[in-house]
Amino acid sequence: xxxxxxxxxxxxxxxxxxxFFDANCWIGKSNNxxxxxxxKTNEIIEQMDYYGIERAIVSHxxxxxxxxxxxxKYLLEEINGINKLQGCFVLLPPSTKEMGLLDxxxxxxxxxxxxxxxxFPKSHHFSIEDWSSAVLLGKLEERRxxxxxxxxxxxxxxxxxxxxxxxxxxxxxxxxxxxTALNGRFLFPLLEKCKNLFxxxxxxILYLEIDxxxxxxxxxxxxxxxxxxxDDPNASLMLVTDGDFSQIEKEKIAHKNLEKLxxxxxx
Amino acid sequence: xxxxxxxxxxxxxxxxxxxxxxxxxxxxSLERMVNIMNKLNIKRICCSHLAGLSAHHxxxxxxxxxxxxxxxxxxxxxYAIYDPNFPExxxxxxxxxxxxxxxxxxxxxxxxxxxxxxxxKYNPLWRYAVDNNVPVLSHTWDxxxxxxxxxxxxxxxxxxQPKLIGRVAQRYPxxxxxxxxxxxxxxxxxxxxxxAQRYENVYVDICGSTxxxxxxxxxxxxxxxxxxxxxxxxxxxxPRAHLSRVLGAKITLDEKNYILSLNASNLFKFNFQ
Numbered sequence: 001x002x003x004x005x006x007x008x009x010x011x012x013x014x015x016x017x018x019x020f021f022d023a024n025c026w027i028g029k030s031n032n033x034x035x036x037x038x039x040k041t042n043e044i045i046e047q048m049d050y051y052g053i054e055r056a057i058v059s060h061x062x063x064x065x066x067x068x069x070x071x072x073k074y075l076l077e078e079i080n081g082i083n084k085l086q087g088c089f090v091l092l093p094p095s096t097k098e099m100g101l102l103d104x105x106x107x108x109x110x111x112x113x114x115x116x117x118x119x120f121p122k123s124h125h126f127s128i129e130d131w132s133s134a135v136l137l138g139k140l141e142e143r144r145x146x147x148x149x150x151x152x153x154x155x156x157x158x159x160x161x162x163x164x165x166x167x168x169x170x171x172x173x174x175x176x177x178x179x180t181a182l183n184g185r186f187l188f189p190l191l192e193k194c195k196n197l198f199x200x201x202x203x204x205i206l207y208l209e210i211d212x213x214x215x216x217x218x219x220x221x222x223x224x225x226x227x228x229x230x231d232d233p234n235a236s237l238m239l240v241t242d243g244d245f246s247q248i249e250k251e252k253i254a255h256k257n258l259e260k261l262x263x264x265x266x267x
Numbered sequence: 268x269x270x271x272x273x274x275x276x277x278x279x280x281x282x283x284x285x286x287x288x289x290x291x292x293x294x295x296s297l298e299r300m301v302n303i304m305n306k307l308n309i310k311r312i313c314c315s316h317l318a319g320l321s322a323h324h325x326x327x328x329x330x331x332x333x334x335x336x337x338x339x340x341x342x343x344x345x346y347a348i349y350d351p352n353f354p355e356x357x358x359x360x361x362x363x364x365x366x367x368x369x370x371x372x373x374x375x376x377x378x379x380x381x382x383x384x385x386x387x388k389y390n391p392l393w394r395y396a397v398d399n400n401v402p403v404l405s406h407t408w409d410x411x412x413x414x415x416x417x418x419x420x421x422x423x424x425x426x427x428q429p430k431l432i433g434r435v436a437q438r439y440p441x442x443x444x445x446x447x448x449x450x451x452x453x454x455x456x457x458x459x460x461x462x463a464q465r466y467e468n469v470y471v472d473i474c475g476s477t478x479x480x481x482x483x484x485x486x487x488x489x490x491x492x493x494x495x496x497x498x499x500x501x502x503x504x505x506p507r508a509h510l511s512r513v514l515g516a517k518i519t520l521d522e523k524n525y526i527l528s529l530n531a532s533n534l535f536k537f538n539f540q
Binding site for chain 2: 001002032035036038120123177184185188203204208211229234237244
């Protein structure tokens with residue numbers, strides 16, 4: 001058996017080989033209570049360097065906890081000129097015109113190298129049924145812009161409808177702040193039925209879940225993320241470095257799958 | 268560190284056997300469990316069976332735990348289960364199984380058994396644990412409203428708040444109690460830290476469904492590495508997720524050795540078996 005010291009060294013070396021690209025990173029003050037309430041951009045970059053995460057897609061907490069219009073603007077200012085950070089906007093459906101005209105907003109977003117979006121239907125109180133969100137979802141599908149959505153921000157039936165109604169839209173499910181073990185009986189049939197559904201791995205802490213998803217649905221369906229600075233990046237890093245699958249599959253999860261989705265955006 | 272202690276093999280102090288009613292578990296087989304233990308260099312694992320926690324079937328749980336211990340001796344160890352809804356029967360059953368080599372402690376789950384951990388129906392357990400120097404692993408969790416959507420409150424967790432363990436420790440200061448999950452979430456962690464600081468024989472473990480940033484370093488700073496145990500919550504949660512939080516923590520190698528190995532080995536007397 002390896003000693004604990006040897007395991008620490010191996011974990012550190014294995015991380016370096018995989019060039020981790022984090023899909024779920026945040027800047028700004030969080031509503032999550034924490035013993036280490038990090039929020040500043042330089043603090044996040046410092047942590048990324050420490051944990052061996054080379055690049056990240058980031059959102060701003062103002063976009064989620066205050067208003068997307070303000071948070072997205074702040075995000076661009078914060079990450080301007082920082083190569084290892086790429087923005088992820090938070091959007092609303094266009095009917096209320098809070099974000100201006102959707103086409104213009106998305107064109108502007110893409111021109112600023114933002115290649116992914118999040119929506120928070122429950123926190124922001126809107127419906128993702130077609131009567132409310134078809135225009136938004138249709139536009140994202142048209143441009144193949146990856147859509148990140150939290151499991152607790154929607155219903156499983158609605159998630160199924162989005163994936164089915166917009167089959168060319170890459171939908172990435174994230175599972176922050178919840179007991180994810182409870183999701184498996186929803187998640188597995190959804191992954192089975194919806195080929196455009198991906199799973200971000202930061203909270204895949206149900207025993208053997210990550211290995212089972214790779215075995216049944218392929219490593220192509222998993223996207224590396226950490227939910228830094230709310231959750232401990234070590235957890236998702238080791239789920240990949242010590243996953244029960246091949247090095248090629250680990251590379252896909254660590255960075256290649258996300259790179260492929262971003263490259264697939266029609267600018 | 269005591270240089271005479273040479274066995275710093277990893278001990279998982281909090282794991283389970285069996286199914287959960289509420290969710291899908293990809294593989295609960297003992298073979299897979301031992302396979303992943305081998306891969307992660309986990310030498311010993313201490314398990315309680317879920318049939319005695321999510322349901323009241325402690326007799327079945329004890330029988331199945333014994334089977335696992337016999338199938339993988341010196342690798343799989345067992346907790347007997349005390350159920351306050353059946354105090355006499357469950358204590359009697361626990362006593363019988365604790366005479367068998369491989370049973371190392373008692374597990375209680377006040378939230379699932381819906382009875383407060385400081386309630387009088389637990390008194391026979393605490394008396395037995397003190398008299399026989401048997402460690403007790405108790406589920407603990409935060410029972411306050413959460414600060415993010417949907418502001419979840421799990422009512423049953425009110426029975427398992429760390430501050431209630433503090434009341435038990437005050438009455439039974441010699442009882443060796445491990446507060447599972449170190450209180451679960453932030454406000455529970457605050458309570459757990461206060462209790463572990465105040466009472467010499469109260470420990471925490473780090474497993475569960477939360478993987479908060481900086482928690483390991485915070486616990487080490489507040490209560491010291493010699494009061495923290497590694498646990499995975501397997502077959503519920505991932506051993507890799509929790510192991511990595513210690514391996515990659517910003518603490519010393521000595522502190523990691525205590526958390527991953529020495530504290531549990533001392534508590535369960537593994538080095539003397």
